Amino acid sequence: MVFKLRMRSNINESPKSLPPAPWKLPILGHLHLLMFSLPCPLDGISQKAWFLDAPTTWPFLLVAEIILYNFSDIGFAPYGGHWRQLRKVCTLELLSTKREQSFRSIREEQISSLKEFVEALGSFSIIDLFPSIKLLPVISGRRAKFETFHHDLDAMLQSIIEEHRSSKANPKDSNDVTDDLVDVLLNLQDHGGLEFPLTTDSIKAAILDMFIVGTETSSAAVEWAMSEMIKNPRILEKAKAEVRQVYDRTGDVNESDLHKLKYLKLVIKETLRLHPPLPLLLPREDSNYWNEAESFNPERFINSSVDYKGTNFEFIPFGAGRRRCPGMSYGMAAVELSLAQLLYHFDWKLPNRMKNEDLDMTEAFGASGRRKRDLYLIPIPYHPPCVG
Numbered sequence: 001m002v003f004k005l006r007m008r009s010n011i012n013e014s015p016k017s018l019p020p021a022p023w024k025l026p027i028l029g030h031l032h033l034l035m036f037s038l039p040c041p042l043d044g045i046s047q048k049a050w051f052l053d054a055p056t057t058w059p060f061l062l063v064a065e066i067i068l069y070n071f072s073d074i075g076f077a078p079y080g081g082h083w084r085q086l087r088k089v090c091t092l093e094l095l096s097t098k099r100e101q102s103f104r105s106i107r108e109e110q111i112s113s114l115k116e117f118v119e120a121l122g123s124f125s126i127i128d129l130f131p132s133i134k135l136l137p138v139i140s141g142r143r144a145k146f147e148t149f150h151h152d153l154d155a156m157l158q159s160i161i162e163e164h165r166s167s168k169a170n171p172k173d174s175n176d177v178t179d180d181l182v183d184v185l186l187n188l189q190d191h192g193g194l195e196f197p198l199t200t201d202s203i204k205a206a207i208l209d210m211f212i213v214g215t216e217t218s219s220a221a222v223e224w225a226m227s228e229m230i231k232n233p234r235i236l237e238k239a240k241a242e243v244r245q246v247y248d249r250t251g252d253v254n255e256s257d258l259h260k261l262k263y264l265k266l267v268i269k270e271t272l273r274l275h276p277p278l279p280l281l282l283p284r285e286d287s288n289y290w291n292e293a294e295s296f297n298p299e300r301f302i303n304s305s306v307d308y309k310g311t312n313f314e315f316i317p318f319g320a321g322r323r324r325c326p327g328m329s330y331g332m333a334a335v336e337l338s339l340a341q342l343l344y345h346f347d348w349k350l351p352n353r354m355k356n357e358d359l360d361m362t363e364a365f366g367a368s369g370r371r372k373r374d375l376y377l378i379p380i381p382y383h384p385p386c387v388g
């Protein structure tokens with residue numbers, strides 16, 4: 001996962017005096033999920049083809065048509081042979097456990113730059129960690145604007161593809177774990193023996209899916225987890241103590257010890273329950289399923305067999321069934337690692353002596369499940385005890 005970090009304005013500035021956040025579009029990669037707030041003629045989470053008959057005047061359908069190469073990405077593709085093939089490529093080639101592990105060092109390297117970034121700024125908005133959400137900030141119109149945007153985006157994707165092609169004059173075996181996602185797709189296009197040809201447009205749409213879907217959902221989870229912990233200092237302290245106890249030995253946050261962060265995992269689960277990045281129609285605050293459903297209580301998952309893998313229907317932040325999220329392991333690894341970094345290297349406080357109970361937790365309207373207002377926090381560097 002790529003983290004490009006954008007500089008944010010002044011360190012001690014009041015959030016109120018910051019320029020208003022740009023209007024956020026529902027996010028490209030998961031816009032298909034908007035269908036759940038529209039009258040859907042089909043039942044069930046996994047039926048996604050109906051919208052193809054819908055008028056493409058809805059902004060998100062225009063996005064899918066124009067920007068996602070006429071619905072050729074994985075998320076928007078209607079169920080059928082083309083989608084099945086994309087899905088197979090995605091789960092077996094792009095997001096397999098083997099690949100996920102092979103990207104571990106890249107992920108660690110990228111997420112470790114978080115520390116330097118936060119230090120350099122003094123204050124930041126969590127959303128800046130994942131800038132892809134802002135890829136579309138200024139699109140407020142319809143077709144003409146989407147087309148201009150698509151033109152620019154297409155040029156960028158084309159140059160990414162060409163760069164990969166030229167640096168791979170001797171293409172490697174697609175099982176080569178040093179390949180990145182674009183290499184894997186290009187190798188499949190050249191040598192995959194696929195039932196349906198993998199067009200360059202499908203490759204571009206898949207890159208967009210991975211990049212935008214992955215960053216948008218993971219950033220929402222990190223932002224909500226931090227918000228909930230700030231709002232609940234007891235939980236913040238407990239999670240922080242755990243992270244520091246695990247990493248103080250080396251002074252370095254890495255993926256191999258993530259499995260020891262048992263409490264942080266509960267915090268993430270509870271975050272995904274209360275704030276699923278793609279809300280769908282989840283019973284997240286339904287008292288038929290949850291005790292004190294609206295309160296943030298990570299401990300509810302202690303000794304609970306309820307998991308997010310798609311079999312407990314009261315808790316399906318990654319969806320369920322054949323369209324279940326193929327990037328679950330990637331997403332969880334990125335969220336855990338980001339939060340571990342943030343909690344290990346910094347103490348956190350709200351700006352302007354704001355009280356934790358005053359933190360606004362309103363959700364943005366729409367399908368993206370994000371905070372209505374960006375979360376601004378002041379980091380106070382933590383100096384680990386000398387490592388021997």
Ligand code: HEM
Nearest residue numbers: 074075214217218278317318319320323324325327330331
């Ligand atoms: C915390 C992180 C994430 C959450 C909560 C999440 C959640 C979801 C959900 C709810 C769906 C729809 C499932 C359904 O319709 O049943 C989905 C689909 C999808 N997700 Fe994720 N996701 C996350 C991270 C990622 C990452 C990191 C990637 C890729 C690198 C990814 C790639 C996709 C793709 C390609 C689809 C479409 C699958 C299809 O339609 O067949 N997601 N995700």
